[in-house]
Amino acid sequence: MAYRTVNQILKSHxxxxxxxxxxxxxxxxxxPHFSPFLMIDELKSLSPDDYIGGxxxxxxxxxxxxxxxxSGHFQHKDHLGNTGELRDGGAQWMSAGKGIVHSEMPMMSNEQLHGFQIWINLPASKKMxxxxYHDFQSDVIIEKQLSDNNLIRVIAGDLTIHGETLAGPLQQTGVPLTVADWQADNNEQIQACLNPDFQAMLYVYQGEITVDGLSVQQGQLALLSNGESLAITSHGHCGVLLLAGTPIDEPVVHYGPFVMNSMDEINQAVEDYQNGTFV
Incomplete structure (x- = not known):
């Protein structure tokens, strides 16, 4: 069984x-090794001045x-009438498709704000x-306590941990994917089996981990090699996002909030929005 190793480390900025x-x-x-994901934003603050404008x-x-x-809350409103307020440990998924206009407002909980927004590409066949929109509060996120100080939470897709398959609440996405959160104290280990066709990466938001002996530290993202299995060891108290999914082998053209396959499609999106025919 082939274990995944670290191919590249990217630093957050x-x-x-x-x-x-x-x-x-x-x-x-x-x-192309990031696909189907496009971007990870980490929001972390102890000061409202860092996010008060939302x-x-x-x-x-x-x-x-x-x-x-x-930790913290995240309010969502969009032109379709969807509203939602995430609380500590919750998640929300939005597929923009052909067009959505929304607002988002982060808020502290217990004087803390810490969360992530992940952009996921859509294949050309689903962009329009x-x-x-769906939200998932903490009580429906699938958790497995592997030991007293070793917790895995599966948010999207399926993940096999130590021989047990855990299915997250978010299953219907534009491309098959898995998103999970691993939280552990010092010198804990986890072994996961992933779809070998998925590209995978790890974002360390706290502490340090090693993958096949290579260190990945807080604020770094590791792009992983292909393989069926993944073994991670924690160093100190750590928190790690595991993201894996089917790569989309199509051109990516990005302009602000729009991600399409050609510049003509980007220009059409801008024109539609400016003319009021966007949605």
Missing amino acids: PSSDGDGVRIQRVHGFEN FPPHPHRGIETLTYML QEPQ
Whole structure:
């Protein structure tokens, strides 16, 4: 059985979005080994000044977003009438499809804010489908306590851990994928089996891990080799996002909130939005 190893390490970098919300970002729009994912934004703050403006109404086309909050709340509103407020440990999924206009407002819980928004590409055949939205509070996220200090949470897709398959609440996405959160204390281990056709990566949001003896530290993202199995060891208290999915072998053209397959399609999205025919 082939174990996955680390092919490349990318560092997150400070950025801002929306109305000045401070984030740590890793993007892979031009990196085929990132697919089907496009970008990971980490929101982490102890000061409301870092995010108080939130993300006022803005459009999207051609992507899905998955938002996951470790601590804090995240309010969603869109032009379809969908509303939702994530609480600690919850997640929300939105497929923009042919077009959606939404706003997002992060809020602290217990004087903390820590969460992630993951952009996921849509294949050309689904970029103009009808938009969709679902949220999942913490109590429906699938958890497995592997030991007193070793917890896996499966948010999307299926993940086989130590021979047991866990199915997350989010199953119907534009491409087959798995998203999970591993939290562990020092010198804990996890062994996972992944679909060998999936590309996979690990984002370390706390502490340090090793994969096949190679260190991956807080704020770094490791792109993994192909294989059926993955073994990770924690060093200190750690938190890791595992993202895996079917790569999309199509051109990626990105302009602001739009991700399409050609510049003509981007221009059409901009024109539709400006003319009021976007949705």
